[in-house]
Amino acid sequence: MKNNNEFPTPTLIAVNGVELEVFEAGQQNLGRPIVLCHGWPEHAYSWRHQVTPLVEAGYHVIIPNQRGYGKSSCPKEITTYDIEHLTGDLVALLDHYEYKDAIFMGHDWGASVVWSMALLHPERVYKMINLCLPYQIRGEKPWLDFMEEVFGDDYYFVHFNKQPGVADAILDENTSQFLHNLYRKNAPAQGHGEGMEMINLAKATKLLGEPVMSDEDFAVYISAFNKTGFTPSINWYRNLNRNWHLLADVSPILHQPTLMVYGEKDSIPPLPNINNFVPNIDIKTLNTGHWIQEESPAELNQMILEWLE
Structure with a gap:
């Protein structure tokens, strides 16, 4: 089955001062929207395995390439990638x-945006499904300061902020190699202490584990990042402390019905007390790593559709 043939043709839609490249399917199901939000360094195309099952289940599927990705706008100003803009x-x-309102589903950074949608615009989120990234508690210290204390200067979140442009250039120079090294499954575990994790992946010539995509699928990602470069999407990371401040006065409790799906082999740990913040949550796990929609699409789709019913 060639997913390229099933993935919808995009349209550019002007919203919020930018243009988003939006892939839409199931227009016959108007009134039952589900918005799918990709992570980093991903693309709307990462949801290709979910489109047909969701349309057949009666949903109007809307998949934006978020700002900084694909053919969507890539503003220059770093602060235009803060959580209020996203x-x-x-x-x-x-x-x-x-x-x-709509059902929102997010993976990785997209999950962070979905959690934040429920915080900042609760009336617009009917239900949510988040993959891999649990709710992030707003602690006493801004997120990047906390990460620097725990993981050090070389942790890629911190490095992206402290040495702007350095990682961006290395990823840009090694786009294909970086993406091929990143999108693997069954590779030896790389802990968060690995420091220059993303730069190391961009430079590594020995592939570990197995690819999670076909060459045809990789080509979609490579072509997209060759066009935009990595700086616009890395700018999302450069707003983490700003986002911490922007969320200062928001109630941290989310009441929407929520499905949280973890990958058992993912390096992102579950949040043990997530029920305290998201009381109406169902928690599931799949025997996958981080690229959950790519690694176990059939199992994930079944889980999603059963939960939505």
Whole structure:
């Protein structure tokens, strides 16, 4: 089955001062929207395995390449990638379709945006499904300061901020190699203490584990990042402390029905007390690593559809 043939043709939609490249399917199911939010360094195409099952289940599927990705706008100013802008894009997308609310599903950074949608615009989130990245508690210290204390200067979140442009250039120079090294499964565990994790992946010539995508699928990602470079998407990381401040006065409790799916082999740990913050949550796990939609699409789709029913 060639997913390229099933993935919808995009349209550019003007929202919130930018243009988003949006892939849409199931227009016959108007009134039952589900918005799928990709992570880093991903692409709307990462949801290709979910489109047909969701359409057949009666959903209007809306998949934006979020700002900084694909053919969507890539503003220059770093602060235009803060959580107010990222969630504002999704609010404006709902307004474009004249939807009061929608189901939101996010993976990785996309999950972070979905959690934040529920915090900042709770009335627009009907239900949510998040993959791999649990709810992030807003602690006493800004997120990057906390990470620097725990993981050190070389941790890639911190490095992206302290040495702007350095990792960006290395990833840009090694786009294909970096993506091929990153999108693997059954590779030996690389702990968070690995420091220059992303730069090391971009430079590594020995592939570990097995690829999670075909060459045809890789080509979609490689071509997208060859166009944009990595700086716009890395700018999301450069707003973590700003986001911490922006969320200062928001109630941390999320009441929407929520499905959280963890990958058992993922390096991102579950949040033990997530129920304290998301009381209406169902927690599931799949025997996968981080690229959950790529590694176990059939099992994930079944889990999602059963939960939505």
